[in-house]
Amino acid sequence: GQQVMQIPQYQHVQEGEDFTTYCNSSTTLSNIQWYKQRPGGHPVFLIQLVKSGEVKKQKRLTFQFGEAKKNSSLHITATQTTDVGTYFCAGGARMNTGFQKLVFGTGTRLLVSP
């Protein structure tokens, strides 16, 4: 079945350093969503990308969708301690039934030291 992998699994940075997580799907995606999950919390939606090569920015966060719509990245500039959490990509995959299932990646856990 479809798999969505993320690297790295874990990253520990000093506050102010940049951070990037990469997401790769085994199949072409209809769209990709990114979620953040704080320790002990639930996933919270960050953004959705739909078009091939699309780039979107949210303050210090930059999201990119690959040209082949099989990969994506999230880059955080100048991390802050509030960025701590696990970042998941979730690929939209259209099923034969027409249903578009969200397949979550394995996640990248970010730890930021002050």
Add this chain to the structure above:
Amino acid sequence: DTGVSQDPRHKITKRGQNVTFRCDPISEHNRLYWYRQTLGQGPEFLTYFQNEAQLEKSRLLSDRFSAERPKGSFSTLEIQRTEQGDSAMYLCASNRLRTGRGNTEAFFGQGTRLTVV
């Protein structure tokens, strides 16, 4: 509060017992999803409803699992004859389908943490 709510937040049960969880989605959302998340992993898709119809079910969902959404509003997930491997966080999410525009963002509930002892 108009978010997705799940009940209970925590459930400890003995192996072999049945458990039922409830999810109340955001009221105008026609799509409802159940996911399972174990420690250090991403949410795994279990099943999905559009209104009251269960349209997709993961092969992860054995015949001990059943989900309903009888009136297209709240949903229940029942696990019969629980096993230790069922211990996980069970997450419910909801969103709207916008015709021609695919999925909107999914809003997750706080989850029900199940521990089978």
